[in-house]
Amino acid sequence: MNAWRWVTDADAALLTDLYQLTMAQAYVAEGLQGPAVFDLFVRRLPPSRNFLLACGLDSALHYLETLTFGPEAIAYLGGLGPFTPRFLAYLAGFRFTGDVDAMPEGTPCFAGEPLLTVSAPLPEAQLVETFLLNQVHLQTMAASKAVRVVTAADGRSVADFGLRHMHGADAGLKAARAFSLAGVASTSNVLAGQSFGIPVSGTVAHSYIEAHAGEPDALRAFLRHYPETVLLVDTYDTLQGVRHVIDLARELGPEFRVRGIRLDSGDLAALARAARALLDAAGLGRVQILASGNLDETAIAALVAGGAPIDGFGVGTLMGVSSDAPYLDVAYKLVEYAGAGRMKTSPGKATMPGRKQVVRVFADGVAVRDVVGLRAERLAGEPLLRPAMRQGKRSGAAPTLDESRQRAASEVHRLPARVRALAPAVPPYSVEISAGLARERDAVRQRLLGST
């Protein structure tokens, strides 16, 4: 009953919706343990996304490899009422034994395409839905936002400063990794640095400046510890702060090795220009200007387009929570059971039946369209879904974060320029349904209309 409790592997089994367990019990009791296929896909893109960057597969596979129901979980479930001793025994022996095919992390993807498919006995495939969605959603959302910020920065460095306003500890950690995968250069999050080998970065906060008798004292003191640091100059008056840095350069002479200054408030374009002029006039052309404070891809693109002399960006909350699209309409849907296609036909939420593959078709090295088809079809193009797990075991080692980052960069580079751009792509990237999948959809719909 502790409010601060953490989630770990031992708890992950219960990090699910109750109905997954009640449905699984019903499946087991009814003998519905035949092979099921579920697709994890995004129904539609947020208006401000031309594409998404798949991320979260490694978390998903780890969960599937390690998922067990320990004695505490079984005891809690036993006390709830609806679960029979037979089903609790099933859970006590539960291991995920199925297959996963998935887009590698860092693959650009679009609405209607499975990022991941699970093939497993129905109760197993059902039970894992909530956790897979929770993790793949978070990480894909984060990577898909960050790749836009990196695009906007157009070669300038981007640092993740978002931890304090991200939604909890797990988001802070996993999104820092997703940002790195999307091309963000560093993170302020020390645990993410330790966990994933991401470069950690940071400057100094207003509190440090305020704790000293005056700004010059504070800057001088900080430099004594960190001669190559980035100094924050906007605590009281930004340009006065820049002058204090210049005074220090004169005072320290060749000892002055400050790497940059940071602007964190006000009109960043105007202040960067004025600061640049002051620094250059003082012979400090090598001192960089970093900007932070309410930045997102739109603000950064405007600063870059306006020629603001900013060398790098610290990006916090707006990237950290993907503020313009804080969720994706991602779903996990049954598409085949016992060899027959399944679909829902609810208005606006209809699904596509069948075991699928997604291929990307290129012309002159540029992606021109994706085709979602049946796995059994022969589809021309590069297949995006690859074996990730067979019978509960990973298919090969996971790529490193560096490898996934390189994959993301090169695959994004192969998208058409209009799709990579920040503005809505006109026309949007084309995702087609194969002839075989269209026939399967019509056949299943026909069968359902006949039977219901």
Add this chain to the structure above:
Amino acid sequence: MNAWRWVTDADAALLTDLYQLTMAQAYVAEGLQGPAVFDLFVRRLPPSRNFLLACGLDSALHYLETLTFGPEAIAYLGGLGPFTPRFLAYLAGFRFTGDVDAMPEGTPCFAGEPLLTVSAPLPEAQLVETFLLNQVHLQTMAASKAVRVVTAADGRSVADFGLRHMHGADAGLKAARAFSLAGVASTSNVLAGQSFGIPVSGTVAHSYIEAHAGEPDALRAFLRHYPETVLLVDTYDTLQGVRHVIDLARELGPEFRVRGIRLDSGDLAALARAARALLDAAGLGRVQILASGNLDETAIAALVAGGAPIDGFGVGTLMGVSSDAPYLDVAYKLVEYAGAGRMKTSPGKATMPGRKQVVRVFADGVAVRDVVGLRAERLAGEPLLRPAMRQGKRSGAAPTLDESRQRAASEVHRLPARVRALAPAVPPYSVEISAGLARERDAVRQRLLGST
């Protein structure tokens, strides 16, 4: 280097921004270990919030009580470069020894009011900033969204279905608790049920219906396991689904004990009305109608205002990520060091100096204004900041979740009706600065202008 790594108490020390550690090292080296006071407060409310509901204190206090830097953390930091053996030894012996005064969880609060103040030697108070913000931000944001949803439901039950789209595991768990504190009746999140004693609830998913030969078979099968369940009726055609439920009632006679049906797509108001009519005509007036699917407080208020015969709401993503306000502008700022007030004067981000208290003034049992003043002043009204920790130890036992939920309900009830309402309050609730605090601000500003 595992992508799936979890955060636990042992890792919490590194779940911080790098600059907290570099600043702390500088403070220690400079002997700046005097008493500091930091305020944790929200700069301004999102446009769609008339008030916030403070939440996350228990997580914050647990962190402060248990924060230590273990050997792995020390080793990682040692390898980064900027940290001296002397500071690493300081971290190895680190314990938080300070005081916390805070609004109890479930207290309605407003912009400019400290939710929590930390008084501790400067390096200690600085080091804990990022984690405190991360947790108090998440939980306060979640509670502040949920209380609006509960208000909109106007006595009808609200269930949290948000786990799958919330930002990771920690958000899923902590926000479920915050929702419960704000009056949400149950959660689908089994781990939140186990961890916090929240009632767990759930119905059945489309996949279950689809896995069976037809909808009637599926519904009949599910009832065999869960005779008092809520049946999902919109997999293929909602009103046809309702007719299938009615057929089952005829078939089962007195055995039919279904508690409700769930509508999850389409025009919920129209479908609820049509479903109600069908059920009533079949003598099934006691079968409730639950609605879900893209619901938030606006949609729920419209359904309630339109008289839709809906008995309860399942609310997922839009509450889960606080989609209209996915972050709060919450900050943690130095306000006093070594007995002297501190502030920043950056445009738009100026802070108020001094050790504070917040009082709420009531007239005829209704809150009429809050006053933010200095702790040393005599302020008329109910004090909102209470001792929560002294010298690193909690001041008394934490309230239970039930107690905090009751506190939230009764304190929200004491707000003016326009502030409790969903529409923007006109005028907004009044938060005043005491005469003493205004004098202190002017004096500190004067001193800073003189010295910089």
